[in-house]
Amino acid sequence: MTDQPEASPKASRMSPLSPHLVIDGAAEAIDFYVKAFGAEEMARLPGPDGRLMHGCVRIAGQTVMLVDENRQYGMLSPSALGGSPVTLHLDVPDVDAAFARAVAAGATVTMPVADQFWGDRYGVLKDPFGHSWSLATTVREVSLEEAKAAMATMTGGCAA
Template identity: 60%
Template structure:
């Protein structure tokens, strides 16, 4: 039997990452529109239930796919807005973090951490989308060894007691 099978949503497993975020949104259709405008996302599919709520949708940003669904409290599916926030941050690498974050903020994202060069070699910032999901966004600038990163962290955060 083939290891690659089509699931009910029409997405083939061979095209999925090993870990694929599945976001619960209060207004998943609006979230797709936001991700298209703010992130340059491409919609791959959407499946609406009889009530009009999205039962499944998938979008792609660069080479990363994520799925979306509307809140369905009867299924135990609540958004970060309903829950009062999320402890999860989704990390996204992009070609130009400054332009990406600027576009996202113009589209309605909240800037949580301004973009700056970080001690581990990335240019990095954090935004929160209007649906309560946090995104750390980065452009890789330089390769560094673990030792170089540790030394740079000590300079960046001198009071840190983190060691390898």
């Protein structure tokens, strides 16, 4: 027996665990994710005021839900909060090409793509709506022991 919840019948249409982003400009974010990450738009459900009550895209086969900010209900976007503590991570076949595509679509580089000690070519960017995205391509396999040793070297022996 497992402590994991069972997937609902929606699982054939959606990922069992999906980020649900609150965005100031959710409809524009859908358009950005299509351009930047090759997202497939799945749904847009605007409310009477035109703001999205529900939006949904599929990125790299995974569902990302979106909703417009609604302060009345405590749904605050990164712009209202002064940033987001969450980073969405996307493994891609060619990180340099994917990164360039996202930047061309309007993302801002927060960490340029570079080879990392854990074996990925990796970079971080911020989308125009305040959400942080890390993109990576594995370029070499690194064991946990090798990663710990490399981190200890980088931090002067202070790695866990």
